[in-house]
Amino acid sequence: MFLNDLRRAFPNANMKFNEPLKHYTYTETGGPADVLIFPETAEEIKALVRFANKAHEPVLVLGNSSNVIISDEGVYGVVLMLTEMDYISFEGDEIKAGAGSKIIDVSRQAGDRSLTGLEFACGIPGSTGGAVYMNAGAYGGEISEVLVEIDVVSKAGRFYTISNEDLKLAYRYSDLQESGDIVVEARFKLQAGDYDTIQATMAELTEARESKQPLEYPSCGSVFKRPEGHYTGKLIQEAGLQGYTIGGAQISKKHAGFIINIGGASATDYINMIHFIQETIYKKDNVLLEPEVRILGKRTKYDVVDDGFEHQ
Template identity: 50%
Template sequence: MNTNEIYQYLLTILPQDDLKQDEPLKNYTYIKVGGKADIFVTPSTYEDVQRVVRYAHEHQVPLTCVGYGSNVIIRDGGIRGITMSLVKLNSIHVSEHERTITAQSGAAIIDASRTALAHSLTGLEFACGIPGTVGGALYMNAGAYGGEISFVLAKAIAVTLQGEMYHLSREDFAFGYRQSSFASNHAIILEATFELEEGVYAAIKEKMDELTYLRESKQPLEYPSCGSVFKRPPQHFAGKLIQDSGLQGTKIGGVEVSTKHAGFMVNVSNGTAQDYIELITFVQTTVQQKFGVMLETEVKIIGEDNVAE
């Protein structure tokens, strides 16, 4: 694969401001780790997304889609082919008559929650502290404090890996715990419409303030982290298992199991992706030995271990 040829072609279909070579991906992840992207694109229209996807499909160029990087570990070798971020697709539109909010996939789910508050619409309060994009929230059926995306999502628009745009309704999403149809078919989400209820501004704000307090008091927000590292195992809580295994404060390289919340791993001292991966493996092994429970990662680990020669 000739990266320069791919870059030169993409220059013919994208503005130069939307296209970079050898871009450090640590600049786009919450935990500040990750190698370089061969080519990094930030399309600003649906048509440009389709053009990039079609090109990648037709020329068999690897294509990886990322959002805010809040729930991902990108390995230190970076990502080959094209890495596409949709953060420039970030508009949010409200239809008060229909009590819906339509948000593009690159918009922050927190901003969608705040927009709902501004229009006294209830249903997205749970998302007021989730640090990801709308697209990422759909992809993993994000949730917190008893709420999740599947409760409020009405419809969406996505692009297939062949570059064809299509519409989805509620029954098409195949939602489960931290999973959706997008995780299996790898379609690229363009926008989502949330169906909410009319509410009272003061009550909605009170709920959001309460959830914000809970998050700030319990989570280690003072350090870079990727949120909850592990999914909740059946009949257990990952954080409790890690805590009861005596693992809080365990450190590999610059990454540590948080002493504030055992379900989090924080980058306390210039940690690397490899530090994260080794610490995850150590925690999984220890918990399985002590309690017979294999923790499954909620965070997505992508990219290459080493830079291609």
């Protein structure tokens, strides 16, 4: 009944029903969404959220799906994928970027305009909205250093603006992870720089990423947050876990911080591997590894469930 009502209420929306999310995630895993919608504007998101709320249906929000694991059982309710909100504009040293744009594209276009400050993001595959949500960072830089403010739609379907300061940005954290607000646009402020220097820095970072990370395989990127006083990859490597395989999921032999899909992996393989790594490292080093990747969807054998709002 709800899906029929949804289709009638939004006849022009791009909707897919019982759509496998493995076609969209970087791990190439994940079960079906009851309904997958690709909104194009903040107004459409507001209307969809309010409609779902009235029907008491959960809403899950995805961006580029590069740092998520979706349960093999899929996702109840409505999944909003913001990849159609893909725009980037410049005014002097200020940037406006839609939540569905890729932060790597924002970084590269800024570099092409001799703007410095986002070079660190030249290899981050996630969406702009996801980068803000996670306060993404690499090679000594992070989103908090260049973000001015964001426009969001709240869980109640209200549109408003949040400043950098009010987001409480920290290592791989923003207040969005508590509030459930949906990023629809981000605004950044960079500085004028030297074109050749910027391009050289980005080329160096790209080479470092390509040489050290297993980009030839599907993966969700860096799986765990860096524990204080340790390096995750080193802990896993010293535990002799590189190459360890569960189903089609393998701890990368190239970079121990990555779990790759070597063929036919399921989300359950990934989740089982994450728990195996956590248990092994805790027993060996008394260090509890906290996942950076978001585990979402219907209930799993580990009772990992999130039927609220998430953004990645």
